[in-house]
Amino acid sequence: MPDTSTSTLSFREIGMTFPDGTETLSGITFDISKGEFITVVGPSGCGKSTLLKIASGLLHPTDGSVTVDKDSLGYVFQDPTLLPWRTVIGNVELLCELHNIPKEERREKALQAIDLVGLSGFEHHYPKTLSGGMKMRTSLARTLTLRPPVFLFDEPFGAVDEITREHLNERTQQLFQSEGFAGLFITHSIAEAVFMSTKVLVMSARPGKIIGAFDIPFPYPRLPEIRFSPEFAKISGEISKTLRGGADE
Amino acid sequence: MSEPSVTETQQDREKHSRIKDGSNRYRSTMLNIIPPIIFGSFVVGGWYFISYIALNENRRFLLRPPHKVLVDGFFDWSGNGGMEEILQSLWSSTKVAGIGLFFAILIGFVLATLMSQALTIEKAMFPFLVTLQAIPVLAIVPLIKFWWGSGQTSRVVVCIIISLFPIIVNTLFGLQSADRGIHDLFTLHHANRLTRLKKLMFPAALPAIFAGLRISAGLSVIGAIVGDFFFAKGEVGLGQLIKRFSADLQGEELLTAVILSAALGVVVFLIFTWIQNRVIGKWSDRSELIS
Numbered sequence: 001m002p003d004t005s006t007s008t009l010s011f012r013e014i015g016m017t018f019p020d021g022t023e024t025l026s027g028i029t030f031d032i033s034k035g036e037f038i039t040v041v042g043p044s045g046c047g048k049s050t051l052l053k054i055a056s057g058l059l060h061p062t063d064g065s066v067t068v069d070k071d072s073l074g075y076v077f078q079d080p081t082l083l084p085w086r087t088v089i090g091n092v093e094l095l096c097e098l099h100n101i102p103k104e105e106r107r108e109k110a111l112q113a114i115d116l117v118g119l120s121g122f123e124h125h126y127p128k129t130l131s132g133g134m135k136m137r138t139s140l141a142r143t144l145t146l147r148p149p150v151f152l153f154d155e156p157f158g159a160v161d162e163i164t165r166e167h168l169n170e171r172t173q174q175l176f177q178s179e180g181f182a183g184l185f186i187t188h189s190i191a192e193a194v195f196m197s198t199k200v201l202v203m204s205a206r207p208g209k210i211i212g213a214f215d216i217p218f219p220y221p222r223l224p225e226i227r228f229s230p231e232f233a234k235i236s237g238e239i240s241k242t243l244r245g246g247a248d249e
Numbered sequence: 250m251s252e253p254s255v256t257e258t259q260q261d262r263e264k265h266s267r268i269k270d271g272s273n274r275y276r277s278t279m280l281n282i283i284p285p286i287i288f289g290s291f292v293v294g295g296w297y298f299i300s301y302i303a304l305n306e307n308r309r310f311l312l313r314p315p316h317k318v319l320v321d322g323f324f325d326w327s328g329n330g331g332m333e334e335i336l337q338s339l340w341s342s343t344k345v346a347g348i349g350l351f352f353a354i355l356i357g358f359v360l361a362t363l364m365s366q367a368l369t370i371e372k373a374m375f376p377f378l379v380t381l382q383a384i385p386v387l388a389i390v391p392l393i394k395f396w397w398g399s400g401q402t403s404r405v406v407v408c409i410i411i412s413l414f415p416i417i418v419n420t421l422f423g424l425q426s427a428d429r430g431i432h433d434l435f436t437l438h439h440a441n442r443l444t445r446l447k448k449l450m451f452p453a454a455l456p457a458i459f460a461g462l463r464i465s466a467g468l469s470v471i472g473a474i475v476g477d478f479f480f481a482k483g484e485v486g487l488g489q490l491i492k493r494f495s496a497d498l499q500g501e502e503l504l505t506a507v508i509l510s511a512a513l514g515v516v517v518f519l520i521f522t523w524i525q526n527r528v529i530g531k532w533s534d535r536s537e538l539i540s
Contacts, residue, residue, distance in 0.1 A: 058433055081430040085452045085532045098438040128534040
């Protein structure tokens, strides 16, 4: 077990039972340190999103504890959660506004973040004129403005098409490289998990437990082509097998 | 890494939709003009039919033919029941409706905002608001008369009672319609109540607020005219005039006043539609609102 003191985010024996008696998580223990990108894959309804809500303090676990500096967290939601009445730049500036960062600095940070996600030129577009992938990139940029040392991704690319998803995966991987945050990513997609992560954790069906951990050995930056390498297929296959075993339970 | 293919398709898509918008706009303009004209012609035709064929001559006062209404109602400027008098009372009713609507909006916003802040407040007030809405105006006319007399104030009160409910309900619904995830985002970044209200709940409520305003604007005109029927002191409103024309069998003037009161209702509705499109048209994707 890694030493808690060096990790940025650590879960200890997390258990979560909702008031209606549904036991969603059980005995979840793992750590994430700077330079790590950990992805949790699991079947629908296994409590993956609940885990992120617990990490961020939106929910309190019924068992165990989380150690993290809450102000160091950036949270990318499942939906883009943009404010439809604000343009791209207005949306990206929102978090800085909530933290009372002065106007000029706010604008500068927002423009930088928009550039990082490749949305320059779309600053003054309203969300309704953007594609799903662009909305998600706006949401990413919004989180980037505060330069959080820990990123939580709650299945953010689930609703976009395959190609856009792959592009977004590549972009996320680049941001992980350039920004050096610690990442905790939630997804259904094994390919997405293996492509981006340093480590993949597999969760079982409810109550969610960690039933497998796979280190992903590919060096960064990872090129899109590695998705078709035999090694990639082999790891994906093992993860898939573990996942299936967990779902059958 | 750039995403040229994605960006290009996006631009293409926008270009296509712009071209389609052009021809669509023409078609929708035609759709908005031609059918109402055809239908309107049938209505006027039916009106003539009733005036001249269905009604015999000694009963024709029941429905004056359209051109008589135009000549004796709209184009007859002075004298008893002349356009001058009708327009004066129209202006008086417009003021009553405007003042009533203003207070209804004020009270409605305050109450809805309070209710949006705590479920207890919402639960405490809602039954009473529904009850207020359910009381027929006629039933509280005597009470209003006790408290505010028979003048303009009472007419304004009727206006407020009639137009308040849609504003409260729609504003409250709007304030509660903000996305759960965005609320979480505000929570994560320690937004206080006021910030949340100002930056999230209120803008999110705008489409619903305008839906309520458009309903209430029309109701406030109805309120002003209904109020006239019970409270006749002071300036003569359109309702008073309608009552008098009816008693005096001034059919042309009566219809003129009725048509003008309907026109007033339509105009305030259009004004609020225009304001709505100015305020939320750019970002709202509820296209049905933008007509």
